[in-house]
Amino acid sequence: MTLQAHVETFRRAGDHAVSVAEQVKPDQWDSPALGTWSVRTLVGHISRSFTTVVDYSARPADRVDVSDAAQYYVVIAPMLTDSSQIDARAVQAGLALGDDPLDTLRELQDRAAAVLDIDDQVIQTIAGGMRLSDYLPTRIFELGLHSIDLARAIGASEALPAEVADSILALSVAVAQRRDDSQALLCALTGRGPLTPGYSIV
Template sequence: MDDDMSDFSPVELLELFQRAQNEFTDRVDAVEPGQWDDPSLPGWTVADLVAHLVNEQLWVTPLLAGEPYDLIDGRFPDSTDDLLGDDPVTGWETAADGALSAFAQDGALRHTVHLSRGPMPASEYIFEMATDLTVHAWDLASAIGGDTRLDGELVTAALVYADRLPDDGVPGLFDPPLDVPPSAPPQTRLLARFGRRG
């Protein structure tokens, strides 16, 4: 893969997103029944983290249909229990399948999505989503004591996205980066770019 997001074809972007979903799904499947209330990110439980990703997946279909952020906001449940239902694994997989199907529609990646921070090409949106899934797969694995090794190709692609972020992160979306040596392994550099020490 090349060093510029524009060099990823629609097929490559879709495959990247699907791989990132699969990586996160592997971690969701590894959550033990008693771990859903364990801490994950600051102020979040494991269930909260998975619900956050469920919510992101649910937004994909209306955004790709051209609906603006302010008309979608509030449409989906805002509580973790409502987002995950009685079976968090099924809740995640159903939302993930819906998002993948929406992105796979002919011409979907040529659309523009209208986010709270403004319009974005759908091709960049899917790249951002894949990056977010990759980083959160590590968060989830760390929270449950699971496998924290990330798919090398996903890490490489996510670093391409990360290199385009502002130096201080994106407030409310991506944490400011931590300092690590340029010689650090790719996964360490990726996690540091999103404020994680891995």
């Protein structure tokens, strides 16, 4: 897919995430959401899909180290084993939303949209140098899946826009292939056997 196609899907995923956040009731921000996270913490984590785009777009890289979005998740897998660091970043992002979290979230979305009117440059990510067009599917993935988490936490509709769900599914399959899980996945998808309990590509 072209950079522009990924940008359009990213914007759609962002619009959807914000629309779910807009349904959070005033008394729900401190309610449980995902694991130990509150609704505020989860929305803060969602906001990082906007802030990382802004931050990474300002950090050009000299070379491509990560060839695509699937490799990105393979590379960062060891970093995901320390849940305390992930939790700390999410909590901080939730606090940074301030007294009006929705306005802050919308502002961060606007900032991300503003930096995407660029060429397909190589940016420095946590996994290494990547083309922007290869990085954006990882943000679509995060926005879409955590929109589902948020919707479930607050009792809203969890249905994703079709193009967002398609992007997440395609990336999920690609990551499973990189992990040599293709047969297990195809058996599960065709009713020929379950995945192992707790299986996740991230």
